[in-house]
Amino acid sequence: MSAGPRQDAAPPAPDAAGRIMQCVLAGVIALISVGLMVSLHRLSIDVLGLALPLGLVLGGLFQTVASIFLLAVTGSRLPVLVLACVWGIAVMPLAGAGAGGGVLMPAVIGGRMQVSGWIVQGLGVLIPFLVALAVTLLRRRRR
Template structure:
């Protein structure tokens, strides 16, 4: 499979852009969901977000065989999340820093997941490629 031609790179970037938009919208709207089990609050929104981002990254890697879409996803994620971060119209609603005097860490965690998972998968793919090339 050709992963280095201009057309292949543009297709990889387009896939990453579409999936980044879906990922941001999905993760930012579900990250505060929790489920009470035996008196303990389980952050199912964050767990779902981490699982979703992991599946998206594995899909991009498997579909393209390249690290470019993973890097595009990791770099584009915070850019797409910016409108939801600040104060004002649309901002501070989905990712408020404080609610009723209590610091909201889930907003920071979902951002770390959105950015960190693609770079982690890209790093793991790089290590796997190097091990394969050394074994040859």
């Protein structure tokens, strides 16, 4: 019998170029996510007189799928963490009170506080960190 590769052996770690490409992929997905979540975060539908925050649900779902996708494609938590960090940095110009920021994510409309802008920022950053934490805890539990 020939001694083939072990089935339970871990795949080889990527080299520096592989890690850079993982980070580039995460950065591109983060920019797409920022555009999607910021443009849709105030979308809501009325069901039986109740306004459901469809934009926040879709944005949270997209960010969750993006985090799991990066984890599944790369097998590493690094791109998921890069997704969270780049998302936080990329949303800053849109969330501020400067040119465009007050229009896309206003703090107050008609005297009413707009918490959906704060929620979308929390979802964009916290979801990838929670996915990375869950994977870390699951990997430690297996050991």
